[in-house]
Amino acid sequence: MRTKVFYAFLGVFLTGVLFGVVFSILSPSSAENLFSNLRQFFGGVVEENTDKFGLFAFIFLNNSRVAVICALGGLLFGIVPAGILFFNGFIVGIVIKYFNAQGESLAKILLAIIPHGIIEIPAFAVAGLGGVEWYLELINGEGSLGERFLSGFRKSMKMLALSLIMLLVAAFVEAYVTPVIASVV
Secondary structure, three states, rough: HHHHHHHHHHHHHHHHHHHHHHHHHOOOHHHHHHHHHHHHHHHHHHHOOHHHHHHHHHHHHHHHHHHHHHHOOOOOOOOOHHHHHHHHHHHHHHHHHHHHHHOOOOOHHHHHHHHHHHHHHHHHHHHHHHHHHHHHHHHOOOOOHHHHHHHHHHHHHHHHHHHHHHHHHHHHHHHHHOOOOOOOO
């Protein structure tokens, strides 16, 4: 069960990527406006001269917040983490198409996304899976409602802890490693 839900979450992310690319092809001006708004929002939070550690801390704290939402939202049948993963995929799809349309090579774009994304996206799936496990324990577990709640909570928090460790590594890679790799191409 766990493996199927985990892969389903990853599939939802990839579906979001596809939808983002298709959206960008069908409505390039809307995609560019959305991308511009995101860039303006994050540009206001992370300035050009932000040092690598500041960027690392920002990325980790932001992604940790999202992971907590995934874990707690997993209690709602997995809908919240699936939505978060789809939306993240959608944005990735728009980013890929946007930069490719600006003349960036697909190789460089993927090298700017994959090194940290290969850790970050599964981390969100793990956090969401923890919430789903909590939900399943509540409805299928043994003992009183309180016992099932606590048992599910413990399982969810273990998975959230794993997710946070993964996100710490992903933030390090995104702040320190990805820029070096992406600059090679």
